[in-house]
Amino acid sequence: MFRREFIKAGAGATALIATPAFVPVPALGSHDTLTEFALSDPEIDPYGADHNPSFVGSYDDADDREAFEAWLEDDTDTGRIVREYDHLDQTAFTLSWSEAGVSQLWGGLEHRSGGLDDLTYLEFADANAILDHPEPIEPDDLVSESAFSLETGWLERQLLALELGQLDAEPDIDGLAFDDDAPESTLREARRLVGAGDGVLEDTNRGDGVTVIVIDTGIEDRSIYEDENGDRRIQPESTDFTSAGDPTVDENGIDTVSDADGHGDWVSACILADNDDDRYSGFAPEADLVTAKALDEDGGAVADIVAGVDLAIDVDADVICMSLGSPQWSEALADALEDAWDAGAFTVVASGNDRVGTTFTAHPASAEHGLPVNATNVPESGDRDDTQIANFGNVGPHPGTQDFSSGASEGAGPELAAPGMQIEIDPVGTLTGTSMAAPMVAGAAAVLAGEGHDNEAIHDRLLESAYPVEHFGVTESEYGLLDLEAALEGREHDDDQADVRSDSARTRDDFNEALSVSRGRLILRLF
Template identity: 60%
Template sequence: MQRRTFLTTLGATAAATTTPAFFGFSPSIGSPDAFTDFALAADDIDTFRDGYPGFVLRYEDADHRDSLEEWLEETETARIHRDLELVNMLAVNMSWADAGRTTTFGIDRYSGGLNDLEYLEYAAADAFLERPEYFEPSDLASQSDVDHGLGIGERLLTTSFGTDSTPDYDGLAFDGDAPTARLREARTLVQAGDSVLEEIDTSSVRVCVADTGVNDRWIYEDGEGESRISPESTDFTGGSDETGVDAVADGDGHGDWVSACILADHDEGHYTGFAPAAELIAAKTLGDDGSGSIADIVAGIELAIDTHADVLCMSLGSPQWAEPIADALADAWDAGVFPVAAVGNDRFATTFVAHPSSSEYAVGINATNVPDSGDRDDTQLSYFGNVGPHPGTQDFSDGESADAKPALAAPGMNIEIDPVGTLSGTSMAAPMVAGAAAVLAAEGYDNETILERLTDCAYPVENFGVTEAEHGLLDVDAALRGYEYEDSQEDVRNDGAEARDRFNRALSATRGGFW
């Protein structure tokens, strides 16, 4: 898959508006080429297991796997805690001394250790990531409650780029613009109403949801009362990788909501999902506290590859780039999986789209309201959804995230699903697009064609900026028919959307982006 024109960036959680102070580098001697920038950033990033820092090691190919394992066995401290053979990775914990770094008088020296392994592509930090914070109905903010809070320097710089230092909020949806909508109303807004979906049999489709798990509910049963939750579903958070429906129970509710949005088969059509006959592969990559390690998330992606999933939904992420996740997603894409990711709910702090929606191989999704009128021309983007273009700086991506934007928008504000509840967030929008991808997969389209149809056939909405939803609003019916609208999203933008695009580009430029 080519690097798309919308180059996705960071995917789903909050961070500070600038890189935290502890991400500074100490003086070093030698060549630390084996380690990613994030791994080198600081010892107090939460990567520790059994008292030692955790790393995800990517080797070149299977021929070098045995050599790496033999080398690890010869060290004093290294322990393998996750084998990720399908994506050429091992997750280990080991001392910095065995890894090849020593520190004397505050000066780091790199010699030997992982640096000597020519077949090792990199050693990345096995940090812990979190799902984006979702919103209960009473949690949505009013316009008076939000502010970009730019510093003096940023205000001056954005003005120098020819735009006001205060973004135009006209066209964004706040609390008063987001009435509660049942799932059917959300589907109907994106042209996936009952009449569109009723002729499509999704029973051949497999959907992997990498999240906090799923609860064994009747909405995931088939016509014979058998669970559509795959016995291959796996809990990667407990250390023993237990499989089965009971193993992936969701104590948080986030993954259960996401799964229901895609796959619920409800007696009341109001709460039926996009693919009510599809099989669900639950990858519990986040614990009930909403956090999970990079290695565990990669294991969830690997499960999608191993089980031949058609679609992967990831409503999770980090403000920092994770090379193992990006590489695993590239492998998933090559294996025919279609990955979808939330862009994050932190527009007025971190601003730019979160990882893994920043990866070239994940489609980043922003959230919208479902307007009272039900008219998609009245649709507004959520005030909280992260935007582009990512500057490609301060996230340790070495520019890989540069220019990333949300690809599409879908309903994600006050969406009610029985019996799992009413939630808001880009986490709620991502499964709408994952559901659409499942519908297209049921029609026999591969992931390349699904991407083309979803983006080329999206519906342009005047309230959307291209830095907020580059291709527009999800349109399932048009994607099924291959119908492309005459106007692009850029063509139809109103003045407020254009002003926000100018602001977002200028703000990106103040942080190292060049547009």
């Protein structure tokens, strides 16, 4: 089984789309082609002088693709292709709402008929929504225990009380990491905590022959991304999908994927920096990097992120790192990750930084073919038994009812945890978030790929060798803490994560499971 035994199942993956899934869209008629997300009226990337919405459509084969493109050209006035994907059965296009089959009636009521729904060769049309930019958590923004408060409404609290059998239930925060629990740590100290110390990495090939793709805000041209001969390891296929024409490094130079934000640069350095100061060297400093710049200062569109996944397949990437996310499900992105998995890529995704708000694992961490990662501190003791889950990290089990996934995300939760609080990488900086934890796991995956393991073996080794920590609930990290040394050896620990949980961690699991049920019931009761 690929994942989710549990459900039989910010920086980084913050809550990125503002549209609440529990707001219904009044409508007459039905629509099978436009996804629930597309019809939820998210912020969709507009095209052309008329600012028509854009979508990502899926089809079965080349004939269906040609038929769809012919329909756009011959039977619509506004339809056109805006991006082709060479390795996915998808295409991005723009089309007016009326020609898509959605019209507004008096009083704001929608009527849905015809348009895309008449096209039997189109599997679905998903929103090319704009995702907010993942903001790292600055040191001054780290919260204390006293500032931790879960955002719940009155009705949700009543349902939660019924589920738990107690009034005014709150999660037990004993064992979560807050500001005082997260001293600034070097990347080396973070690596040591997860079985990737200098001695362990010296005995591996350190990513030689491995290709990693980072779908993020770009990268800076630094010496830490050069090999021993001074040649750049940032590959010429690296592309800026946020600019017209998708310029590449090969065409326009390394500044094409420059990172004005620093987020993607940090993520890339965590995985494969080769620093003269070993305190700041990454997991796989001999790996090649392909940068897919799909986010800028203002965010990024689903079509651009999907383009990054398509590029990963094109360059035969071994590992994909996605420190991004959304509280809403994208069918286009979930399908793209499945295609990437089938092509041999192993994808790691940040779980989200919004535990007190949206709470549950963000998307695409909630998709079947992306391994979701939560963040931890690096305890001052350096003892992994003292490690604590970051207070902000999104958890499971996802109720599957509030994200337009039609239940596909149900039960999803973080499967691994890795350091993501106050991690320093010179010269990139010190950042906090599940965005910082995801590249720790991606770096470990790159090392395993360099040792000859395919994506299935990487997946199994990472989960089966995870180190159980008493402070972790299984809803916070189902398998435990990343342990690269054990994964390299194919060694399993004696206990499972569920077996070693403290009373507080068990209580949080009960709370998170009850909250998932109550939120699912809340949606059903309201609508």
